[in-house]
Amino acid sequence: MILSDRDIKKAIESGRVIIDCAQPGLSTPEQVTQFMHIHASSMDLRLGSVFKLYDHSKFAILDPKNPETLQGRMRMITIPEGESFIVQPGEFVLGVTMETITVPDDLVVRVEGRSSLGRLGIIVHSTAGFVDPGFSGTITLEISNLNRMPVALYPGMRVCQLAFEQMTSPAETPYNKKPHSKYLNQVLPEESRLMTDPEFVGA
DSSP, X not given: OBXXXXXXXXXXXXXSSEEEOOOTTOOSHHHHHHHSOBOSSOEEEEBOSEEEEEOTTTOSOOXXXXXXXXXXXXXXXXXXXXXXXXXXXXXXXXXXXXXXXXXXXXXXXXXXXXXXXXXXXXXXXXXXXXXXXXXXXXXXXXXEEOSSSOEEEOTXXXXXXXXXXXXXXXXXXXXXXXXXXXXXXXXXXXXXXXXXXXXXXXX
16 A cells, blocks of 8 residues: 555654655755655655765676775766756766655655656666565665766755555565664665675685
C-alpha cells in the first residue's frame, strides 16, 4: 500500500517520518510539509552540493575481493552555490540528497527519478532505489547520463521522488538494528562498501 499525499503529510507531522530539510526557518514538521513538494503519491527531494566520481584514468579495476581497489578511488567535488555540476555523456557519479530522512520500522521508501530529468537522459539510481525501514541519513544517488549531450545539474534542484509503502508489520530487524549497517547516518555520498559483505571478507 503506497501512502497518499495526505498520509505522507500525516507521517511527517506526527514525527513518524522525519525529514530534515537543512533549511532556515523550518523548525516544525508542519512547516516542513508546507515547504516540501508533496504529490499525490510521492515527495520530491533536492540535490545536494557534493559529488564523488571515480578517477578511472588512474586505476585499472574495481575488485570486491581486493578491498584496496575500492577504497580511495573517488574524488569529491563541492559545487558552489549557483553553479552547476556537468554530467558528461556516459559518466557515472555519486550525488546526495540535500535532505536527511529517518524511516520508521514499518515503512519502506522507494527512490525514483523525476520524469523531467529522465527525458534529459539522467538516471538517479542504478539499482539502489530502496530505503530500508529503520534507515536514517541522506540518500546517495547513483547518477548516470544516458544522453549524448552533457547535462547540467544544480544543487537545490528537485532530483528524485520518494514513494512510501506500508509494510505488513514492523521489521523484526530494522536497518538501524542490523549488526553491520553500512550506510546508516551517512551525510556525504558514500562509495561502495561491498568489500565488507561476508562473502568477500577474508576472500
